[in-house]
Amino acid sequence: MTPPILEVQRLTMRFGGLTAVSSVTFAAGQGQITALIGPNGAGKTTLFNCVTGFYRPSEGVIRLHKRGVAPTELQRLPGYRIARAGVARTFQNIRLFPGMTALENLLIAQHGRLMAATGWGIGAVLGLSRYPAAEREGVERAKRWLSATNLMDRADDPAGALPYGQQRRLEIARAMCTEPALLCLDEPAAGLNPRESDELARLLLDIRQEGTSILLIEHDMGVVMRISDRVVVLDHGVLIADGSPAEVRGNAKVIAAYLGEDEEEVSA
Amino acid sequence: MAYALQQLINGISLGMIYGLIAVGYTMVYGIIGMINFAHGDVFMIGAFLSLIGLVLLSMGGVMGGPAALILVLLVSVALTGLYGWAIERIAYRPLRGSFRLAPLISAIGLSIVLQNFVQVSQGARVKPMETLVRGGIEVMREDGFVVQLAYTQMLIIGVTLAVLAVFTVLVTRTPLGRAMRACEQDRKMASLLGIDTDKTISLTFVIGAALAAVAGTMYLLRYGVIDFYIGFLAGVKAFTAAVLGGIGSLPGAVLGGLLIGLIETFWSAYFSVQYKDVAAFSILVLTLIFLPTGLLGRQEVEKV
Amino acid sequence: MKPASALPAALKDALIAAAVSAAIFIPLVALRTDVGPTGALTLRTRWPEAALLVGLVFLGRLALVLWTGRRGLRASTAPGPWTQRLQQAGRLAAPAFLALALVLPAIPGVDRYWLDLGILVLTYVMLGWGLNIVVGLAGLLDLGYVAFYAVGAYSYALLAQEFGLSFWVCLPLAGLFAAFWGVLLGFPVLRLRGDYLAIVTLAFGEIIRVVLINWVSLTGGPNGISGIPRPSFFGLPFSMAGGEGTFAGFFGLEPSPSHRVIFLYYLILGLALLTNWVTIRLRRQPLGRAWEALREDEIACRALGINVTTTKLSAFALGAMFGGFAGAFFATRQAFVSPESFTFIESAIILAIVVLGGLGSQIGVAVAALVLIGGTEVFRDLQEWRMLVFGGAMVLIMVLRPRGLVGTRTPSIALGKKRAIGGDLVGEGRG
Structure with a gap:
């Protein structure tokens, strides 16, 4: 049996006296979409930031099993190494490079690979390296994701000038250009209209189809229940349920956690 | 021992001056999130206005005297406050909410203007002023070394404490102070709640400039020599003090000022006078690296 | 604002500006301190210069207000004619x-x-x-x-x-x-x-x-x-x-x-x-x-x-x-x-x-x-x-021009034609 793509073991994150995430253990399956849900303040984003290297967890292990390489313990890597290890992310409040074009955004995502082709900068300035070929390849990869996210005609527009829904898609395309093994999405459907949510769901299923595993935080239960293979529920920093969408939906603890807050959404 | 005590006295009185200037930096930074680059020059203007006032009085036959000093101080404070107001109107207000570097450059430009304006109008030569307040009290005597607390130092410490007391009441107990703190927390919300944020920001600049004028006057009385360039160094050191104390924190600014004054004085007394500025700047660099929020500053958590 | 009612308002505005500039300029410009022969500071008055400056501020402000309205000068990030x-x-x-x-x-x-x-x-x-x-x-x-x-x-x-x-x-x-x-x-x-x-x-x-x-x-x-x-x-x-x-x-x-x-x-x-x-x-x-x-x-x-x-x-x-x-x-x-x-x-x-x-x-x-x-x-x-x-x-x-003379950014690469990006979108850095 293949190991899960991501293993989180007894992860704890404390800020001063506040424990935001307390001894959470779960795994995200290889080639699956795993959703992380929970009421506001449950610790989802904190956990997410630990996985993607923005916080260093107080305790616990986060292990990435990328195919064909030895398992990596993410909590030991400096922040910028996480992406190179194979984890890409998007942000709840979109973080594109607004003054750069969509294409430039996607090329920056390929920084590591392109940079290596420049001979650490010096070679390419002198025109000596294999950089032009590498850049052509990078542009091709960017084009592939631009068409996958239906943004081809906006390639030369500044990212900051795109409408909201397109910015969301561009951010996913940018994350995919790092060629991750695990794609982490922080509320990708937030602020999207129903039609855009549908497109997003299809895009995520396509990404899974291509072999990239997905971990997402999402409040839109419609999207979560439709596309997730597995749902992990947090409440007050503690894991309260972990299972298939159907199992989680019927879980009494989950219903109690959401009661009075998002009850309708859970039953939706 | 006696030598160290003397340095302590000197350091505290110098530190009070830095503290007064630092309060102006920290207030402006707190409310608009920007360094007022012309603030050091405001201090210099304050010193010059007092100098002119004192010379004017002495030519009119009035020499020294507490009443004359107070009069000159008040006029200098009022006029320097006007400079603070003008700086905000010219270099900051038109650029509010714009590109962040723009007000920085316009303030540097204004700092150049102020320096050169004084250079052109008052001449480039240093202005020595005759000592108005002489003597002091002997604190102790040890092996022939006399520790003296000069009257000017007492004046500096007394005036600074009094001004800071008034200022603290102003910030904590008055509607203006509440408006300032509200603007500091969230300017948009404050303006939605009916606070005139433009006026509040203007007044912040005015009060900061007024405190700098007090500092300038004290500097003039204590050191007796000023020129158009004194604002730069004093400004950078006062800013260092504000950062050391934790920018945005008013008690921090005074504490930082005292520390910078003490470090500079002791460094000059025990190591080398030439490198005293290096000592102050090194403290700035070290503080920012190891203690980015300063001694009394609030911790900021990086939001992702 | 109609021009007819604009003039008194502009005059008032310019008078305020002149008053402020008088307070700012008079002490430093009109009262020049010099080191006298005895080493003590002496004072020399220069009223015409100060009056000239104040007058210039008055006229300048008046012209500005009449020209642009009371808002005064406005910063612009839009690509201007320049x-x-x-x-x-x-x-x-x-x-x-x-x-x-x-x-x-x-x-x-x-x-x-x-x-x-x-x-x-x-x-x-x-x-x-x-x-x-x-x-x-x-x-x-x-x-x-x-x-x-x-x-x-x-x-x-x-x-x-x-x-x-x-x-x-x-x-x-x-x-x-x-x-x-x-x-x-x-x-x-x-x-x-x-x-x-x-x-x-x-x-x-x-x-x-x-x-x-x-x-x-x-x-x-x-x-x-x-x-x-x-x-x-x-x-x-x-x-x-x-x-x-x-x-x-x-x-x-x-x-x-x-x-x-x-x-x-x-x-x-x-x-x-x-x-x-x-x-x-x-x-x-x-x-x-x-x-x-x-x-x-x-x-x-x-x-x-x-x-x-x-x-x-x-x-x-x-x-x-x-x-x-x-x-x-x-x-x-x-x-x-x-x-x-x-x-x-x-x-x-x-x-x-x-x-x-x-x-x-x-x-x-x-x-x-x-x-x-x-x-x-x-x-x-x-x-x-x-x-x-x-x-x-x-x-x-x-x-x-808070964005400088050339406030736009040219993309470093493009599939089609490179189009300049407006300065309001381009970041300025935080550090």
């Missing part, structure tokens, strides 16, 4: 400028004065382009750039004097030294943000200057270092004596002092163009794109696997290196260096050139250097008023 013209003309203007710069020494009527002015302007163009890498591309606010200029100048002076190395050996060494200092200073401070970084770099600039003043045994203290060897034309010295082994002698020319000036002119032109070429090349490559991405959003960069520290350091070091080259050139041109040349005001001027030109814009920086440095040189007769005008121009340009 920008568009510069942009449209950009493709033509850049080669035109370059061509003019190349043939300048050959133009009849261009004498020593103009060449010296050209050298001065080009030095600032080069410094501006160097700092543009740090501030304009990477978005790191550096207020102590002059420190690297100083390191380059002193390294050159000491290497050339103590070891007798030739210009072509010292120049790269001076650049490397400056880059080394850039890394050394940059490493601890580059995680600071925005204004903090600005003030720390300012402090470093001052520390270096104070050390230069006080380390007398190495730097000569306030007296500086004089008698720095002049550059030679690849081993051929410029000498008025002429003869075998000199520049004039080798090429069979009449010995002339202008040979050296022309050589220096082309030298700084070459160095500036080198800076420009490297910057333009790098901007189209991953390193340059990463700099700009850092300016836009540092956190996103980290999530994409960009090592923020080394990327910032590379910008800092490269900017410092070009500053060092410029410093070496300065030293060899003046044959004399002293701490006085490396004050904070120099840093402020270079930064002003970058910001006024338009962050990240190569042509904007060149135009700003030409206007600011050339302009103030032309007004040399104003003497001490010169810096006053300079500072005032800085304020005015910023207020009118």
Whole structure:
């Protein structure tokens, strides 16, 4: 049996006296979409930031099993190494490079690979390296994701000038250009209209189809229940349920956690 | 021992001056999130206005005297406050909410203007002023070394404490102070709640400039020599003090000022006078690296 | 507001402005203090000057209010006529400028004065382009750039004097030294943000200057270092004596002092163009794109696997290196260096050139250097008023065009046609 793509073991994150995430253990399956849900303040984003290297967890292990390489313990890597290890992310409040074009955004995502082709900068300035070929390849990869996210005609527009829904898609395309093994999405459907949510769901299923595993935080239960293979529920920093969408939906603890807050959404 | 005590006295009185200037930096930074680059020059203007006032009085036959000093101080404070107001109107207000570097450059430009304006109008030569307040009290005597607390130092410490007391009441107990703190927390919300944020920001600049004028006057009385360039160094050191104390924190600014004054004085007394500025700047660099929020500053958590 | 009712309001507004300016100007302008013969300060009144100033403020404010309405001057980030013209003309203007710069020494009527002015302007163009890498591309606010200029100048002076190395050996060494200092200073401070970084770099600039003043045994203290060897034309010295082994002698020319000036002119032109070429090349490559991405959003960069520290350091070091080259050139041109040349005001001027030109814009920086440095040189007769005008121009340009003369950004790559990106979208960096 293949190991899960991501293993989180007894992860704890404390800020001063506040424990935001307390001894959470779960795994995200290889080639699956795993959703992380929970009421506001449950610790989802904190956990997410630990996985993607923005916080260093107080305790616990986060292990990435990328195919064909030895398992990596993410909590030991400096922040910028996480992406190179194979984890890409998007942000709840979109973080594109607004003054750069969509294409430039996607090329920056390929920084590591392109940079290596420049001979650490010096070679390419002198025109000596294999950089032009590498850049052509990078542009091709960017084009592939631009068409996958239906943004081809906006390639030369500044990212900051795109409408909201397109910015969301561009951010996913940018994350995919790092060629991750695990794609982490922080509320990708937030602020999207129903039609855009549908497109997003299809895009995520396509990404899974291509072999990239997905971990997402999402409040839109419609999207979560439709596309997730597995749902992990947090409440007050503690894991309260972990299972298939159907199992989680019927879980009494989950219903109690959401009661009075998002009850309708859970039953939706 | 006696030598160290003397340095302590000197350091505290110098530190009070830095503290007064630092309060102006920290207030402006707190409310608009920007360094007022012309603030050091405001201090210099304050010193010059007092100098002119004192010379004017002495030519009119009035020499020294507490009443004359107070009069000159008040006029200098009022006029320097006007400079603070003008700086905000010219270099900051038109650029509010714009590109962040723009007000920085316009303030540097204004700092150049102020320096050169004084250079052109008052001449480039240093202005020595005759000592108005002489003597002091002997604190102790040890092996022939006399520790003296000069009257000017007492004046500096007394005036600074009094001004800071008034200022603290102003910030904590008055509607203006509440408006300032509200603007500091969230300017948009404050303006939605009916606070005139433009006026509040203007007044912040005015009060900061007024405190700098007090500092300038004290500097003039204590050191007796000023020129158009004194604002730069004093400004950078006062800013260092504000950062050391934790920018945005008013008690921090005074504490930082005292520390910078003490470090500079002791460094000059025990190591080398030439490198005293290096000592102050090194403290700035070290503080920012190891203690980015300063001694009394609030911790900021990086939001992702 | 109808013009009929606008006039009284404008008059009132102008009167207030005049009253404020009276309070501001009268004490400092009308009451001039001087050191009298006895050593005591005396007072001299200058009422007409003060009245003139107040009157000017009144009229100026009145005209302004009547012209623009009570809002006064408004900042504009939209590409104005200036920008568009510069942009449209950009493709033509850049080669035109370059061509003019190349043939300048050959133009009849261009004498020593103009060449010296050209050298001065080009030095600032080069410094501006160097700092543009740090501030304009990477978005790191550096207020102590002059420190690297100083390191380059002193390294050159000491290497050339103590070891007798030739210009072509010292120049790269001076650049490397400056880059080394850039890394050394940059490493601890580059995680600071925005204004903090600005003030720390300012402090470093001052520390270096104070050390230069006080380390007398190495730097000569306030007296500086004089008698720095002049550059030679690849081993051929410029000498008025002429003869075998000199520049004039080798090429069979009449010995002339202008040979050296022309050589220096082309030298700084070459160095500036080198800076420009490297910057333009790098901007189209991953390193340059990463700099700009850092300016836009540092956190996103980290999530994409960009090592923020080394990327910032590379910008800092490269900017410092070009500053060092410029410093070496300065030293060899003046044959004399002293701490006085490396004050904070120099840093402020270079930064002003970058910001006024338009962050990240190569042509904007060149135009700003030409206007600011050339302009103030032309007004040399104003003497001490010169810096006053300079500072005032800085304020005015910023207020009118906060994004600088060229406020737009050109994409580094495009599938179709490259279209300029409006300044309001382009980030300015947080650190």
